[in-house]
Each structure stands twice: as C-alpha cells, then as structure tokens.
Amino acid sequence: MLEQERKPVEIESNLSREEKLEWLMKEYGDQVARLAFTYLKQKQLSEDIAQEVFIKCYENLDSFRNESSYKTWLYRITVNLCKDKLRSWSFRHIILTEFFTKTKGTNKSPEMELVGLEHKQLIAEKILSLPVKYREVIILYYYEEMSYNQISTLLDLRLQTIKSRLHRARLLLKKSLEGGKING
Amino acid sequence: MDDIFKKIVQTMNETVLKDINFNEKNQENVRQTLHKRNKKSFHVKRKLNYLLPTVITLLFFLGTSYFIINELKILSREEKITGLNKNNEAILQEPKIDPHLSISPEQKESYEEMTKKDVVAKLLNTVDYFHTAAGKFEEYSLFYDDSVSTSIIEYKLSLKNEIGGYEKVTTLFDEKVMGFKESIQEYIYNNEKLWSKESLNKTYQVQDYQSEPTRKVVTPEEAFNIKLKDVYKENIKFRERPHITASGTSLFPYEITSIYLRNMEHWEIEKQNEELLGHNTIVLFGKMDGQVVERMKMKGTTDTFRFWVDKDTGILMKYETYDKDGKLTSYLHPERLDVNIPIDPQTFVPNLDGYHLPINTRKKVNIDPREVDIEVVDYADAIKEDTEDVLDLLRKDIPFLYEFTHSKLSLFSAGYEKYKAYKQAYLTYIFENESQVIYVRAYHKDSVIRTLSDFNREKGEQLEKFTLNGIEWSGYEITDLLGAHFIGMKGDYKYEVVSQDISLQDTKELLKSFKPSNDHKKQ
Numbered sequence: 155m156l157e158q159e160r161k162p163v164e165i166e167s168n169l170s171r172e173e174k175l176e177w178l179m180k181e182y183g184d185q186v187a188r189l190a191f192t193y194l195k196q197k198q199l200s201e202d203i204a205q206e207v208f209i210k211c212y213e214n215l216d217s218f219r220n221e222s223s224y225k226t227w228l229y230r231i232t233v234n235l236c237k238d239k240l241r242s243w244s245f246r247h248i249i250l251t252e253f254f255t256k257t258k259g260t261n262k263s264p265e266m267e268l269v270g271l272e273h274k275q276l277i278a279e280k281i282l283s284l285p286v287k288y289r290e291v292i293i294l295y296y297y298e299e300m301s302y303n304q305i306s307t308l309l310d311l312r313l314q315t316i317k318s319r320l321h322r323a324r325l326l327l328k329k330s331l332e333g334g335k336i337n338g
Numbered sequence: 339m340d341d342i343f344k345k346i347v348q349t350m351n352e353t354v355l356k357d358i359n360f361n362e363k364n365q366e367n368v369r370q371t372l373h374k375r376n377k378k379s380f381h382v383k384r385k386l387n388y389l390l391p392t393v394i395t396l397l398f399f400l401g402t403s404y405f406i407i408n409e410l411k412i413l414s415r416e417e418k419i420t421g422l423n424k425n426n427e428a429i430l431q432e433p434k435i436d437p438h439l440s441i442s443p444e445q446k447e448s449y450e451e452m453t454k455k456d457v458v459a460k461l462l463n464t465v466d467y468f469h470t471a472a473g474k475f476e477e478y479s480l481f482y483d484d485s486v487s488t489s490i491i492e493y494k495l496s497l498k499n500e501i502g503g504y505e506k507v508t509t510l511f512d513e514k515v516m517g518f519k520e521s522i523q524e525y526i527y528n529n530e531k532l533w534s535k536e537s538l539n540k541t542y543q544v545q546d547y548q549s550e551p552t553r554k555v556v557t558p559e560e561a562f563n564i565k566l567k568d569v570y571k572e573n574i575k576f577r578e579r580p581h582i583t584a585s586g587t588s589l590f591p592y593e594i595t596s597i598y599l600r601n602m603e604h605w606e607i608e609k610q611n612e613e614l615l616g617h618n619t620i621v622l623f624g625k626m627d628g629q630v631v632e633r634m635k636m637k638g639t640t641d642t643f644r645f646w647v648d649k650d651t652g653i654l655m656k657y658e659t660y661d662k663d664g665k666l667t668s669y670l671h672p673e674r675l676d677v678n679i680p681i682d683p684q685t686f687v688p689n690l691d692g693y694h695l696p697i698n699t700r701k702k703v704n705i706d707p708r709e710v711d712i713e714v715v716d717y718a719d720a721i722k723e724d725t726e727d728v729l730d731l732l733r734k735d736i737p738f739l740y741e742f743t744h745s746k747l748s749l750f751s752a753g754y755e756k757y758k759a760y761k762q763a764y765l766t767y768i769f770e771n772e773s774q775v776i777y778v779r780a781y782h783k784d785s786v787i788r789t790l791s792d793f794n795r796e797k798g799e800q801l802e803k804f805t806l807n808g809i810e811w812s813g814y815e816i817t818d819l820l821g822a823h824f825i826g827m828k829g830d831y832k833y834e835v836v837s838q839d840i841s842l843q844d845t846k847e848l849l850k851s852f853k854p855s856n857d858h859k860k861q
Contacts, residue, residue, distance in 0.1 A: 179368065180365075183365065184359045184360050186360060187358050187364070188358045200358055201364050204360050208368045209368055209372060212372055272534060275353045275545070277349050278353040279353075279354065281346070296343050296344075297346050297350055299347070301721075317717055318713075318717070320717065322714070324719075329791065
C-alpha cells in the first residue's frame, strides 16, 4: 500500500475498436468485476455488470477523448451501473444469499509476515459491510490505490467530501472491529 | 489497526475477492452480445451493408471457434471438478471418516539431468508431483530492521483420496520487537471444515473448507511476468494449493520461485545431484536481482541465495540467504521430509479439548452526544505526500502541537479535527517493522473529543507522575493488550499517547523524543 505505482497503462492508438475492446477486457476485466463485487456482493451480478461495462465501453469508444485514463473511464461506468443496480427494485427485493466462506492460505516468506486467515476474512467482511458511500471510498483509496483527486473525479464529489468520508469510513471500520484481535 | 489499511489489497484478494474475475466466458458473452447488436443494426440500417467490417465477421468466427474450444476446455475442467465433487459428495454422505489409510504411489527419487527451466517449472507446479507429504523444518528470517523470527513447522497433508492436512507452527519471536516470545498455531482441515487453534488464549475458529479447482500448469514466463508488487496479491495466477500457511513455503514455493528466480541470468545450477535427508536434490545458487532487493526490502540482509530442490517433486526442501559478506541471514532447514507415505485420516480431525471459541469482549462505550459537532478538517494516511500535507496544516494551525522525533518512528497518519472553535490533532506513528504503533492526540482540555477504541482501553498499573519536555505525564499500562496509555497536561492543553505492542517503560522512553512542533525544522 505504501509502495504505489500509479503509472497509467498505455494503449496503442492505432488499434481498431475490436482490438481495443479485447485489450481492455484483458487488462481491466478482473479489476472491473472485483470493483463491481465490492458494491453488489454477488459474484454472478458482478460478472453481469462487468459484461455490461465492456458492452457500454465498446459502444462509446468513439466518444472517448482521452480526458481521463481508460481505467478511470471504465471505473466510472462500473460505479454508475452498480449504483443503478443497487437502486433498482429487483436488487432491493432479492435476498442476498452469498456469504463469504472461502479463504486462502498465504505463504510466509523471509520478507512477509504471517497474518491469520480468519482475521483477514473478518476484516474483508467488515469492509463489505460498510454503507456504500463509505465502502466505496475505502475500496477506491486503499484497494484501488487511487488518489483523492482521482476519486473526486470518478465519484463527482468535492475533495473535502472524499476526505471526510474516508475518515468516517475508517472510524466505522475501527468501531466494527472493536473487540476483535487486531494484529496488524 | 492502521496496518489493516496498508494490507487491504492482500486481505481482499485472498478472501472475498479471491474468486471474482472476468474470465473467457464473460469476454465471449460480450463479443456475442455485440455481434448480435451489430447484426440487428445491419438489418435496420441498409446503409451499413458495405460498411459492416469484415473484422466483425471474422471476430465472430474466431470468437465462435474460440468459444467452442474454450467451452471444451471448460467442460474438461468441469469434469475434473465434478469428479472431485463426486468424491466429496461421497464423503459428505458418509461423514464418518474411513479409518483405512490412503495408499499413495511409492515415490521414486529422480536422478535425471535438469535444466534451469525444468527446475523452475517443477517448483511452480509441485501440486502435480506428490500425493501426501509429512515433515518438519525450521525457518529463520532476518528482516531489514534487524528483527528476527524463528518458526518450527510440522505438517502432514494429503492432496488426493482423503483430502486434509495438519500443521503446527511454533513461532519464537524476538520479544523486544514483537512483545511476546512464542505462539503456537495449529491448522487442521479436511474436505468439510478448516479449524485453527491458538495456544496463547486457548481459542479455536472453524470455517467451511472449500477445495480449489484445478488450475492449468504455470510456466516460468507466466510466473516471472507477474509484477513484484502483485506477487502476493495475484494468487490466482499461481497453482492451487490447500489451506495451509507456513509449510507452503517449502511444499508449494510458488511466490518465492517467482521472486528469487525471475532473473535467469543471475543464478546457476551449482550441483545436479546432492543427497539431503534421503532425497536427491538439485542445488541452485544465485545473486539477488537489484529490483527484487529494493521492492522486497531485502537491502542489507539478502545478497545471494541457495536453494535445494527435491528433483522428483519440486519441493523446496531447503533454502539459505546470505548478505554481502556471505553471512547466513535467513534459512529454511529441514529435519525430515516423507513423501507419499500413508497418512491416518484421523490426523485431519482436531482435538479441541480445553479450547473454546473466542468470546467477544467488546464493551459498551457511552458516546458523548456532543460528538456529532466534531468535524473533520483534513485527514490522510498511508500515502506519504498526503499525510505530510495534513501535518503541514496542523503545524500551521495548531501552536500546541507536539511530534515524535525518534528515528525509528515514521508518521503513518495525520488528522485534523475541530469541535466548535477547538482544534484537535491526531497523529499515528509506526515502527520500521510495522508491528508496533503509537497513537497521539492533542486538544484543549475543554474540548469534546471523539470516543475511539484506541484511546478508551481499560487502564491498569499506574506510573509515578513525571515531567518531560514541558508536559506533566501520568502513565498507565493497558490491561488486555501489550501497550501503554500516557495522559499529559501542559497549561490548558491535553496530550494522549497510546502505544500498541510496546511496554509501558519502552513507551516512557520514547516520550523523550515527543517535542513541540515548532522545534522542528520544516523540510
């Protein structure tokens, strides 16, 4: 997290629309699906949204003017589609049944401290339990490693709003983890 | 606590986002949808008759054939998984574990000549080369901040037939750095459940066990193309492995291979055959790649390395790293390794006598209703530039601000809050090793402050009052954690310093470097 590499990925401008789409799906597909999951918390829905994102992206490729990076553009489409979905009647009336039971071991190595799996699972679930407006800033800032300015552009919110939401989100997360063992 | 935020990428990718990806099938769905839409517009808009690019058609045929191939691949993979599931179902219907020991094929040592590429390919795909393994090794690590850790790892696991494993990790810590000497953790899993037992507080946790589907063989190129910063978060790119932690370093050495061996020019095969605990190993010796040393914070600790790889399985039986003077700095030294031996399935059932589920010790804290009037002026953490901007603002606006100047402490977060006209400062410092944290806040004695768990822990033993750098301090031990809480007064201003994983006396020692901000020379 402290060692960030925020270099935008370049895309060759001489590619055809189809080639660009293929490239974007390969480059950003997983990230888009994962971002969608942090909003919707359902695997199938996140995949559907990610597909929709790339369909929209293809249809609007000609109108993309390089004012932002492709990644920011794709993320903006993703966030908007997810929020539409969250507001939709169908989404609000289905019972969310997916619960996170899968965890994965990590290897300890000389350069990596071992952290308990169950603890990571707990933190991840607490993050996903935050209200959307706090969850999204936590995800964008810490998980996507975006700057305040990038998040402000993406969510179309004032810089100060982003900062105070992030602060509030951290406080909420801390509170929800109280009583749990924090081993950093 | 703050460490959580630095590790969010890893935490999320290893848990809730582990299985979320945009696979070939999703990509194909996009292609198909677009193709159908294009077809529609072809009928509606005659004008496009000649403009419909052949590439779309080509894309469709390519896509379709790719789809079929892909589907076939998926089918064959699904068959594999279904096969696995069938196996699991049979076991699920028969919850009583069969006492018969599973028989694995006898392991034969390999003496064939191997190329560098052969070794890497095996290291990255060990899961294909053995059915069961049992062993014990010691792992010693020297970190860049001179702290050390030693672990003794004992394990038994089965990848086929009776799926399950047992692992006992005894970690001996440098008490000065970690605050405690030893912890024993045990992990036990079978095809239904995963248990983890913690010796310190005699607690256990249990969760559902989910086996991973078989993934395709990983090539050296694929493993070396993973960016260093992603090695630990993109686990999906490596082969599957069971839910074990410490023994994976030896049995499934995917990350360490990707990191240490990525520069093929920098290492050589030192010996084709060397006997080690009854196994025939190939010995590799190499120099660390500069980029790796930089990224993985190995400067000063790791200049060269040596690997002993079991030729028939690819298991990393032993490794050593050395500094510039050739001094041993970290190692994995095996005591024994048995491959494809029968393992009693009872090994995969935990003994929970004397262990209990963790009790939620959360206390109800009364929140001052006036706290709603506290506003955040600015806040930043984790990213140095952002944090320093907030610190500059605090220095400018808060004349009563104090900061730590100790060389081993670095600022992790800075917060600026206000209650009406009262300004409040929050600073968090971390040690180089990042396991110890110091929380600071400074505010006017009449100001309402936020209720935060870090500053509201139950206090124990109290120190004599003392004065340092103009502040009169009272110091308390924290009862349920290793740490201290110091409350200081200077005129109308109050200072709180809370340490995590640092003893009362050590925290008092650190307070010597807690000085007024205006003493600092601005960078």
